[in-house]
Amino acid sequence: MMSKISAGLERAFAARGFAEPSVEDLRDAAGVSLRTLYKYAPSRADMVLAALENRHQRYLSHVFDGLPDDAEEATDTILARVGIWMATETSHGCLFHAAVAADPGSDPLHRLLERHKAEVATKASAATGLAAAETDLLVIIEGLTQAWPLHGDAAIDAAQRLGRALRVSLA
Template sequence: MSKIAAGLERAFAKGGFAEPSVEALRDAAGVSLRTLYKYAPSRADMVLVALENRHQRYLSYVFVGLPKNTEDATNAILVRVGTWMTEEASHGCLFHAAVAADPNSDPLRRFLERHKAEVASKAATATGLVAAETELLMIIEGLTQVWPLKGDAAVDAAKRLSHALRVSLR
């Protein structure tokens, strides 16, 4: 299943959510059409499978193996988000793109909410800024939105904002 999920994620990340045909999705997943439909019976299910794969990869990439020092962990998270944007998401957040492609989909909206809630919770725990979960999410989300325009300068700005947040909470 992980091979299928990874292939679907790559296909949607490259071609968007309207572009890839079912045949292209099958080819990206590297399985027969019958096998693809066995694991994801509809195009909507294929999108959710791809997003779940992306979600797990993102959480692992950003939050596994962080420094113990909370300020160092904060900086590491922001650098990793910037690197993720460089390597994986140069066109922006795939989760927001999925909702934009199908704005009336309740499952996609719930998935987006779950993804962002988990990011916020993990960031707050890792940084010791549990009382500032929403503020941290805003900094991370702002970074992902500004990164395509400003690149590393967006990472530096996010670091300054997170430092100011930490100082304001003392």
């Protein structure tokens, strides 16, 4: 039940932001009664966290599952998948950053943002064989996320060039 609720909440917040959807809108997006929604997510803050946890798992799966074994090909694939995510899931930037911007005093949101970005960096460095370059890879991925709304596929191409240049610089 919680996965259904979380998925619905994620869709609602991704489409309408964190301030606009009413509780009734969130209930409808989750496809449950108000009582059930509050049973699983007793506050709006809990609803946001549930939505972002769902988003976190979906993003990691989308970007990192079934990558090629070749490290250079894996780098290009990761960055292409980030671009696909931007095109299909959110063209407005990172939902985690948007959540923190909407509630900057929330420690749980800050911790979730930090965990999400750390896991992305760790998985990227492991998949690409660039163990010493977690921060570098995260900067490339974050740059792609921010540049994609303005530059689309050109941002993917640029990120892939940067990924290849990073590999050469560390060789």
